[in-house]
Amino acid sequence: xxxxxxxxVGARIAAAGERSPEGIARExxxxxxxxxxxxxxxxxxxxxxxxxxxxxxxxxxAAWQALARAGVIVSRGRAGSFVRAPRRAxxxxxxxxxxxxxxxxxxxxxxxxxxxxLPPLRAAFERVDLRAGAGRYHDVPVLPELADMLRESWxxxxxxxxxxxxxxxxxxxxxxxxxxxxDRVAIESPGYPYFxxxxxxxxxxxxxVEVDDEGMVPASLTRALARHPSAxxxxxxxxxxxxxxxxxxxxxxxxxxxxxxxxxxxxxxxxDDHSGLIAMAPAVTLARWLPDQVVQVRSxxxxxxxxxxxxxxxxxxxxLDRVIARRMLGPGWTSRxxxxxxxxxxxxxDSVAAVKRARLAYRDRxxxxxGALRREGVPLVPADGINMWVPVLDERAALVELAxxxxxxxxxxxxxAGEAHAPHVRVTAGLIASGDAEGAASALAAAARATGR
Numbered sequence: 001x002x003x004x005x006x007x008x009v010g011a012r013i014a015a016a017g018e019r020s021p022e023g024i025a026r027e028x029x030x031x032x033x034x035x036x037x038x039x040x041x042x043x044x045x046x047x048x049x050x051x052x053x054x055x056x057x058x059x060x061x062a063a064w065q066a067l068a069r070a071g072v073i074v075s076r077g078r079a080g081s082f083v084r085a086p087r088r089a090x091x092x093x094x095x096x097x098x099x100x101x102x103x104x105x106x107x108x109x110x111x112x113x114x115x116x117x118l119p120p121l122r123a124a125f126e127r128v129d130l131r132a133g134a135g136r137y138h139d140v141p142v143l144p145e146l147a148d149m150l151r152e153s154w155x156x157x158x159x160x161x162x163x164x165x166x167x168x169x170x171x172x173x174x175x176x177x178x179x180x181x182x183d184r185v186a187i188e189s190p191g192y193p194y195f196x197x198x199x200x201x202x203x204x205x206x207x208x209v210e211v212d213d214e215g216m217v218p219a220s221l222t223r224a225l226a227r228h229p230s231a232x233x234x235x236x237x238x239x240x241x242x243x244x245x246x247x248x249x250x251x252x253x254x255x256x257x258x259x260x261x262x263x264x265x266x267x268x269x270x271x272d273d274h275s276g277l278i279a280m281a282p283a284v285t286l287a288r289w290l291p292d293q294v295v296q297v298r299s300x301x302x303x304x305x306x307x308x309x310x311x312x313x314x315x316x317x318x319x320l321d322r323v324i325a326r327r328m329l330g331p332g333w334t335s336r337x338x339x340x341x342x343x344x345x346x347x348x349x350d351s352v353a354a355v356k357r358a359r360l361a362y363r364d365r366x367x368x369x370x371g372a373l374r375r376e377g378v379p380l381v382p383a384d385g386i387n388m389w390v391p392v393l394d395e396r397a398a399l400v401e402l403a404x405x406x407x408x409x410x411x412x413x414x415x416x417a418g419e420a421h422a423p424h425v426r427v428t429a430g431l432i433a434s435g436d437a438e439g440a441a442s443a444l445a446a447a448a449r450a451t452g453r
Contacts, residue, residue, distance in 0.1 A: 009028065009031065009037070009043060009044050009049060009052075010044060010048060010049040010050075010051070010052025010053055011052055012027070012031060012036070013027045013028065013049070013052070013053060014052055014053050018053075019053060019054075019055055019059070020059070021059050021060075021062035021063040021066060021404060022063070022066070022400070022401060022404045024049075024053070024055075024059070024060060024063035025063040025064075025066040025067050025070075025400045025403070025404055026396075026397050026400050026401070026450070028043075028063070028067060028072070028073075029067065029070070029072055029396050029397070029399075029400045030396070032072055032073075032083055033396050037083050038083060039083050039084065039085040040082060040083060040085045041082060041083045042080050042081070042082050043064075043073065043080065043081045043082065043083070045080065046060045046061050046064060062404070063404075064081055066400060066403040066404035067400065067403065068081075068403075069403040069406065069408055070399045070400050070402075070403035070408065071084060071408075072084060072400070092193070092194060092197035092198075092201075094193035094194075094196055094197050094414035094415075095193050095194060095197065095414065106406055106407045106408065106431075106440075107408050107428075107431075108407060108408060108409050108427050108428045108429070108431055108432065108440075109408045109409050109410040109426070109428065110428055110431075111240065111386070111387060111410070111426070111428055112306060112428065112431075113278070113301075113302045113303075113306070113358070113386060113430060114358070114361075114362075114386075114430055114431055117354075117357070117358035117361055117362075118303075118304065118305050118354070118358070119304060119305075119345055119350070119351040119354035119355060120351075120354075121305060121308075121341070121345075123350075124341045124344045124345050124348070124351065125341060127344055127348075128337065128340045128341050128344055129340075139333075139336075141162055141163065141324055141327070141332075141333035141334070142161060142162055142163045142333075142339065143336055143339045143340065143343060145343055146163070146339050146340075146342065146343045146346075147161050149343065149346060149347070150298075150312050150314070151314075153283075154283075154296075154298075154314050155282075155283035155284060155285045155287070155288070155296070156285050156287040156288050156291065156294075156296075157291070158287070158291075158296075158314035158315055158316075159315070159316050159317040159320075160314065160315065160316070160317045160320040160321060160324075161312060161313070161314045161320075162312070162313050162314075162320055162323065162324050163310060163311070163312055163313070163333075163334045163339055164297070164310075164311050164312075164313055164323075164327075164334060165309045165310070165311075165331065165334050166299060166301060166309045166310065166311050167272055167274050167297045167298075167299035167301070167311045168194055168198075169309075169311070170297040170311050170313040170323075171195075171198070171233070171270055171272060171297055172198055173323045173326065173327070174268070174270055174295050174297075174313075174315075174319065174323060175198060175199075175202060175204075175231065175233075175270065176202065176326075177319065177322050177323060177326070178230060178231055178268045178319070179199075179202050179204045179230055179231055180204075180230070181202070181203035181204070182203060182204070182205070183202075183204045183205070183229070183230040183231070184204065184205045184206075184207050184227050184228065184229040184230065185199055185204050185205070185206060185207065185229050185230065185231045185232070185233055186207045186209050186221060186224040186225065186229045186231070186232040186233070187199070187206050187207065187208065187209060187232075187233045187234075187417065188208075188209055188211050188215070188216060188233075188234055188235065188239065189206075189208035189209065189210070189211070189415075189416055189417040189418070189421075190211060190241055190242060190389065190412065190415040190416050190421070190424070191211070191233075191235070191239075191240070191241075191415060191416075191417065192235070192240045192241075192272070192415070193414040193415055195233055195272075196414075196417055206417045207224040207227050207229055208224070208416075208417040208418060209221050209224050209232075209234075211239060211242055211244060212244065213242075213244050213381045214244060214245070214246055214247055214250040215234065215235070215236065215239055215244045215245065215246040215250055215254075216234050216246075216250075216254055218250070218253040218254055218256075218257050221254055221257050221258075222257045222260075222261070225257060225258065225261035225264065225267070226261070228262070228263060229267060230266075230267065230268065231267060231268040231269070231270060232258065232267055232268070232269045232270070233270045233272070234254075234269070234270075234271060234272070235271070235272045235273070235274065236251065236271050236272075236273055236283075236284050236285060236296075237273055237275060237276055237279040237281050237283070237284070237384060237385070238274070238275035238278075238279040238281075238383075238384040238385025238386070238387070240274065240275075240385075240387055240415075240426075241387050241388075241389045241410075241412075241415045241424075241426035242383065242387075242388075242389040243366070243382075243383020243384050243385050243387050243388055243389065244383070244384070245279060245280075245281030245384040245385075246281070246284050247281075247284070248282075248284050248288075251284045251285065251286050251288070251289075252288075252289060254286055255286045255288070255289035255290050256289070258286070258290060258293075259289070259290065265293070267293060268293060268295065268319070269286050269287075269290060269293050269294045269295070270294075270295050270296075270297070271285055271286065271287075271294060271295070271296040271297065272297055272299075273296055273297065273298045273299070274297075274299045274301070274302065275299070275302045275303075275384075275385040275386065276298050276299070276303070277300065277302070277303035277304075277355050277359065278302050278303045278355065278358055278359045278362055278385060278386070279359070279384045279385050280359065280363050280384055281384050287315070291316070292316050293316070294315055294316075295313060295314070295315030295316070295319055295320065296313070296314055296315065297311050297312070297313045298311060298312045298313075298314075299311040300312075300342060302385070302386065303355050303358065303359075304342065304345055304351075304355070308338060308341070308342060309334075309338070310334060310338055310339070310342050362385065362386055362430045363384075364434050365429055365430055365432055365433065365434055365437070366382060366383050366384070366385075366386075366388065366429055366430070367382060368432075368434040368437035369388060369427075369429045369432055369437050369440065369441060370382050370383070370388070371437070372437040372438050372440070372441030372442075373390070373441045373444060373445060375441070376441050376442060376444075376445035377445060378390065378391070378441075378444065378445050378448050383429070385430070386428055386429065386430025386431070387426055387427065387428055387429065387430070388426070388427050388429045389412075389424050389426060389427075390409075390424060390425050390426075390427055390444060390448060391422065391423070391424050391448065392412075392423050392424060392425055392447060392448045392450070393423065393448065393449060393450065393451050394423060394450060394451050395411050395412055395413060395423045395424070395425060396411075397447075397450035397451055398423075398425055398447040398448060398450055399411060399425065399447075400450075401443075401446060401447040401450040402425075402443060402444070402447045405443040405446075405447075407440070407443055407444075409425045409426065409427050409428075409444075409447075410425060410426040410427075411425060411426075412424035412425055412426060425447070427444065
């Protein structure tokens with residue numbers, strides 16, 4: 001155990017006057033947050049802590065289980081329980097901090113769609129000729145039939161359309177072609193943690209832009225543009241984590257702010273439409289007003305399956321031709337077999353109907369959760385897509401409180417650029433069936449009121 005953790009844990013918790021499982025868990029969580037307990041430190045046994053607190057071992061065991069669900073500690077059987085050390089080195093820094101794994105209970109931290117609402121893949125694969133994608137290395141990277149369909153559904157006319165291996169693949173490739181070391185990028189805050197880590201990897205500076213229930217705030221974007229960013233990165237629909245969707249008027253206001261900025265005509269706008277087909281809001285894009293500056297990426301992960309790893313990307317040829325050429329030195333193209341599967345699901349009536357049912361189900365689940373939370377005294381506005389952004393008094397206390405109830409959510413800190421922020425948690429409300437909304441809202445409301453002191 002680290003030098004700062006020589007005082008017995010039980011004595012520290014006893015001094016705080018905690019005797020309930022929730023209180024014990026919160027106090028130990030504070031010891032970890034404050035650095036009194038370091039990653040890898042071994043905890044006293046359940047019986048030792050129970051004796052120090054004069055409570056039953058079952059009470060301490062319940063607290064330990066809650067902390068394990070929250071990702072604070074890990075049990076190693078007879079070796080004991082330990083403060084969880086950093087894991088999964090392939091994950092980016094902020095994503096590591098989103099949540100702990102949920103070995104049991106209700107995982108509302110993932111940001112993933114409900115598997116039960118995805119259109120079935122088996123039938124699509126059975127209908128596709130497995131030799132359909134077998135072409136030459138220098139064939140066009142997008143199936144012509146898929147390209148035609150994408151153009152018909154795109155929210156604006158575009159010079160070039162291509163297909164990439166998921167939204168982050170496309171966004172990263174565009175940013176790598178545009179953002180130089182030391183550049184600034186205007187980005188939503190709160191926003192998607194991977195975006196912040198991507199900018200760190202590129203050596204770029206994130207310039208945070210405020211978000212309201214219609215997305216980026218124009219006045220905040222104007223202030224960010226005064227710092228001469230080379231790019232603006234935003235989410236037009238079902239913004240992650242807030243669930244905000246832009247209106248056409250808001251998109252026009254943002255385009256106007258960029259046009260009015262000095263050197264605004266040199267700013268690249270990258271739009272991440274990650275939840276397009278399950279969002280209730282219509283498709284919008286700043287390309288209606290700035291066609292030569294906007295690249296939009298539309299992912300099919302939330303609507304058709306995360307493991308398809310397919311997203312479409314449209315924008316000016318001067319930008320996308322460079323991305324396509326660079327991909328030829330790596331993966332070359334996105335599997336034409338998988339493109340054929342996607343095309344099948346985008347055109348087959350049963351798959352189209354399944355996506356529509358999912359979209360309406362997510363809307364109903366969001367509305368049920370917002371209504372239930374309002375009745376519990378937690379004010380929220382309706383969100384689009386699958387996530388909601390819930391204000392809390394103390395993030396760590398909220399995570400532990402929910403873990404004690406068997407619920408895992410994502411801490412808000414990784415979604416914010418900079419250190420100072422109003423505490424929140426992100427909840428994947430799309431995984432909460434409407435009939436479970438009251439129970440989930442009751443637990444979330446209790447967590448929202450929990451304090452760490």
